[in-house]
Amino acid sequence: MTDKTAIFTENAPAAIGPYSQAVRKGNNVYLSGQIPIDPKTGTMAAIGFEEAAVQVFENLSAVAEAAGGTTADFVKLNIYVTDLTHFPVVNEVMKRYFHEPYPARATVEVAALPMGAAIEIDGVMDLS
Numbered sequence: 001m002t003d004k005t006a007i008f009t010e011n012a013p014a015a016i017g018p019y020s021q022a023v024r025k026g027n028n029v030y031l032s033g034q035i036p037i038d039p040k041t042g043t044m045a046a047i048g049f050e051e052a053a054v055q056v057f058e059n060l061s062a063v064a065e066a067a068g069g070t071t072a073d074f075v076k077l078n079i080y081v082t083d084l085t086h087f088p089v090v091n092e093v094m095k096r097y098f099h100e101p102y103p104a105r106a107t108v109e110v111a112a113l114p115m116g117a118a119i120e121i122d123g124v125m126d127l128s
Helices: 049-067 085-098
Strands: 004-007 022-025 028-034 074-081 104-109 118-125
Touching: 022 104, 028 074, 049 074, 049 118, 085 104
Parallel strands: 074 104
Antiparallel strands: 004 022, 022 028, 028 118, 074 118
8 A cells, every 4th residue: 555646737737648747655746847838728839948937837836736735845856958058047937936945956958858848847845
């Protein structure tokens, strides 16, 4: 028997593969990577990087809320970008959603992301 629970909300994009938007195990919630998909349309619009980052943080916030938390409950973020020159924009947008103490974080440049996205973020929350 396990206390592992899948988290789902219609306020964030449905998974595009065999995975959950998030999984809760005990007081920890593991959020799958979010890309800038509009949950209402299920598609990525042709938008600039800042707008893409905002959509990703909105999606993460929606999944966090569905899990019973907020962005204040994040302890770790992993950010993947296809162009590391966007690092300052990521920092600016992140400050709109997170406040000190900020979660631990890694930002990594990657060759490609699902659906041609320019940014993807996953994270871990602690709801204790």
